[in-house]
Amino acid sequence: MISRRNIRVKVMQTLYTIHTQGMTEKPADAMRILQKHFEQTRQLFVYLIYLITEVARYAETDSRLRSSKHLPTDQDRNVNIKLTGNELVGRIVDDPLFKEAYQRDKPNLVANGELVRRLYQELAETDTYKTYIGDTLRDRKSEKDILLFILSDLMLPSESFDAHMEEIFSNWNDDGEMIIQLVAAYLAKPVSANFQELISKEKWDFAKDLLQAVLDKREMTKDLIKPKLRNWDADRIAILDMILMEMGICEFLFFETIPPKVTINEYIDLAKEYSTPQSGQFVNGLLDNIHKDLVLENKMHKVNFNPS
Secondary structure, three states: OOHHHHHHHHHHHHHHHHHHOOOOOOOOHHHHHHHHHHHHHHHHHHHHHHHHHHHHHEEEEEEHHHHHHOOHHHHHHOOHHHHHHHHHHHHHHOOOHHHHHHHHOOOOHHHOOEEEEHHHHHHHHHHHHHHHHHHOOOOOOHHHHHHHHHHHHHHOOOOHHHHHHHHHOHHHHHHHHHHHHHHHHHHOOOOOOOOOOOOHHHHHHHHHHHHHHHHHHHHHHHHHHHHHHHOOOHHHHOOHHHHHHHHHHHHHHHOOOHHHHHHHHHHHHHHHHHHHHHHHHHHHHHHHHHHHHHHOOOOOOOOOOOOO
C-alpha cells in the first residue's frame, strides 16, 4: 500500500537522523529508526479512519445533547441519527483488526472532540447530508459516499483539521497525501485491511536493502561523487543532497528492477521538495553525470544488493 516514493522518504529521513544526531551506523539502530517512521505512517492511517467514524457517530451525541436541553424544540427531539447507524461505519468499528489497532494506538486519546463536533455541524448543514438522511433506505453506495464526502469536502479543506493533524503527526506533511488516497480507497472498497501493517514484505525488503546499501557503500558512493563537485567542498554540500545522491547511486548499482531514469527523476523530485531551491538541478546534474560515467566505464551491471 505504501509507495516506493514514500519508502525513499523514510530511508532519507533515517539517514538524516543518523547523520545529524551523530549516531553510529549500526544496522540494528538504523533499522529501528526506519521501523519507527513506518509505524508513524500506520498510526496516521488508523487515526484518520477513526476520525471519520467519530464524525459520523457524533449524530447520536448531537441528538442526545439537543434533546436534553432545558426547553428542547420539536426539531431538537427529532434529530435524524441515520448516520450513526451507517453500515460501513459499523463494519469498520466491528472489524477485529481495527479493534486491535484501536487498542494498540488509542486514537481517542489524541482526538479533538471540538473538531469532531464542528465537522459534524458543518456536515449537517450541507445538501449532501440532508439528501442522505432524507432517504429512509440504505444502500452501499450512499453509505460509502457520505463518508467519502466527510473526508474530501469537510476534512481536507478545513484549516483546523490540517492544523490538528500537523500538531499530533510530525509525518502529516510527508505522508498525508498518500494516506488520504489509502483511506479513500479503503472506504470505496472496504475489504479487510491489515491495520497493523501497511507495508508489504517486498517493499519492506526494498526499504531495508536501500538503507543498508547506503550505509555499507558510503565510501564507494563518496568516491564517485567527489570528482564531480569541481570547486565545491564536499563538506559544504547540503546534507540531504549528499544523502539523496548516495541513495541514487546505490539504486543505479544494486536495484536491478529500477531503471536509472526513474531513479534520477525520483531523486530530483525529492531534492526539490526537501532540500534547497537549487538542489533539484544540482542532484540532477551529479546523478546524470555519474550514471553516464558508469555506463561508459562498463560498470552499470545492476545486481541485487546483498548485505555484507
